[in-house]
Amino acid sequence: MIVGGGFGGMNAAHALAEAPVEIVLIDRTNHNLFQPLLYQVATAALSGNDIALPIRSIFRRKPNVTVMMDTLTGIDRAARAVMLQASGALAYDTLILATGSVYSWFGHDDWQRHSTALKTLADAQALRRQLLGAFEQAERARDPATVRALLTFVVIGAGPTGVELAGAIAELSRLTLARDFRHIRPGDARIVVCDAGPQVLATFPKGLSAYAARRLASLGIELRLNTPVEAVHADGVTAGGETIAAASVFWAAGTEATPVASWLGVPAERGGLVAVAPDCSLPGAPDIFVIGDAARLRGKPLPALGSVAKQQGAFVGSLIAARLAGKPTPARGFRYRNYGQLAMIGRSSAVADFGWIRLRGFPAWVIWSAVHLLLLVSARNRIVVYVNWVWAWLTYARGARVITETPSSEAGPA
């Protein structure tokens, strides 16, 4: 049984699909989401459907894979069963937990209420509604201070998500929307990125970080480094002693693991992570594996990247298949093969760090685009995303600038 249909769970299922096993793959949603492009859905460049694929249809031709849309609520290790919200208890022989991470507001429920995060497709749609809605409201507003606050966007967190989001908001306001309004100048939108650390893209080499910071500045984005957030409230953000009046606060800061540790009844490490053995199994429980963002292997922490989850999924899948076939399993455990990291800043501008070579600017942007197109799961999505990107490149337009409203049947009689 595999819980979680992200990079980790999908790859574990693929690695096991040819083995003589019955696989149950459980996910809260009906789709596998390509999270690296989620910020493009949020900033109206792509539709959600372009980067998501129904998990069922991926395993259509694998009759031993049963996909269930349900939410995990707990694990009964004694009975070897998972508890599901809609279906109740379901027994397993071997369990792979690939439930990933969620955004963490460090226990501040009010911060969560006044900011929008970016983890699921619904988040992306909420963010897009907030972003485009702010310009619409500003166009109607008459009071200059209100207009100013509506046109101020604060992004908290200067990791890849924060940087890509801020860059995309800058291009949306400076280029796409430039001529669409009559009372406001969207290009004047103020975009502030706050981070508690001293560096943007902290996991990248210093030279690439500095380049990213310069590019962000040239897009007119204000960078506030070494600036921990002190409060997020209805009117904006207080960070580093300064209060910024902003109608839109986007949260791209802390994440924490899904509550795998409490489901399993084991102590959680920092960030809610579960310490696992070198083969990703739970120490003392060889029938339970934890992979991806929720797992903590001994040694240098691995980045919370899709490629880690992917490799761990494939590793654990093969391990189980080998075990069932009575073949020897690799003794040395999981080793992460680092293929590098990429981050997009904006039009023609990105950073790429492959260890042996570091790229920035146009070459990095070309590689970023190619890699992300190839990583998309279906050919249809590749074509549609490609058309959208070429179109946006040529015209500066964005194809997904729709704000959805309340359905007729939920609205009162008109």
Add this chain to the structure above:
Amino acid sequence: MIVGGGFGGMNAAHALAEAPVEIVLIDRTNHNLFQPLLYQVATAALSGNDIALPIRSIFRRKPNVTVMMDTLTGIDRAARAVMLQASGALAYDTLILATGSVYSWFGHDDWQRHSTALKTLADAQALRRQLLGAFEQAERARDPATVRALLTFVVIGAGPTGVELAGAIAELSRLTLARDFRHIRPGDARIVVCDAGPQVLATFPKGLSAYAARRLASLGIELRLNTPVEAVHADGVTAGGETIAAASVFWAAGTEATPVASWLGVPAERGGLVAVAPDCSLPGAPDIFVIGDAARLRGKPLPALGSVAKQQGAFVGSLIAARLAGKPTPARGFRYRNYGQLAMIGRSSAVADFGWIRLRGFPAWVIWSAVHLLLLVSARNRIVVYVNWVWAWLTYARGARVITETPSSEAGPA
């Protein structure tokens, strides 16, 4: 001032955009929606963004057009001002009302609560969630009667929307989903179309109606004609004395005009329509025009089609431009030029009635596809819709099978 950014309002604005006037175009949403393809968004063939375009971006290069996203709440004819939800009162010199129609549940609030209509993008997304969610729930359910009800889809109304929707649900269940589930057979889904009248596609010639009825039957759709709905409840529908247990009821029956009559303080005709003079102006008020689905010209009633609204918008726009330029205005009033009507039934099957020629089957389907592609407003949308159609044609897959969930910031801590 133009209220409504549908076919009517858009064309009025286009016809006036070159005249020496200031145009304010008001719409509840930020987008112009191509409603004829809305059922394809609902049945997961297209994304909402593929058939919608931001009204602002359409008028980007027309500096005399100001677009406002706001909701009309009333009209003060004495002060010559419209009342808007967010912006308050706004004065006009000439007013064009192109606010269209809404679904009508004939005053049955409970029918509305238990069924899903198809008028806005949000409706389409709600319908898609209901439709795909029913298959997901059926896969989890164990009780055969529950599974049966979950796999029963009732469409109320056998006009073009009802027929196109039922046909698309049939193809989705029989073809697209056929191999995706392990516990249910999606192809066994029961699809029932009820209509109070004696004919499907009542506005089409009898021969084409009969062909459509045969095609629907061959897709395994049950047609219940002369069967008025008596009740829609939480467990299904009662129609023609029979109760059908169904988890999903889709409403494609009565529509009524938006409350233009009460805004204007004039008596409403049947269906909430406002009687207008031959030039579409309000009798006795040459500065107010009503066009599209909400207007009732003397003579044979015009169909509630986009092409009527479009032609009336262009007519009224030119009329106002001519009036301002001191040129003579056409004396004989608006004449509808009937270009024919089209309805899609399913893969390779449609009906087309151009008056002088009637087509059905594959030729009608080709024309249907070509006409709808050409009518889409932007080239990007044309390309993306075309790619999606070709892809679906070749693979039976549908590109938009995503069910969205609750955003992180609205969900409680996990």
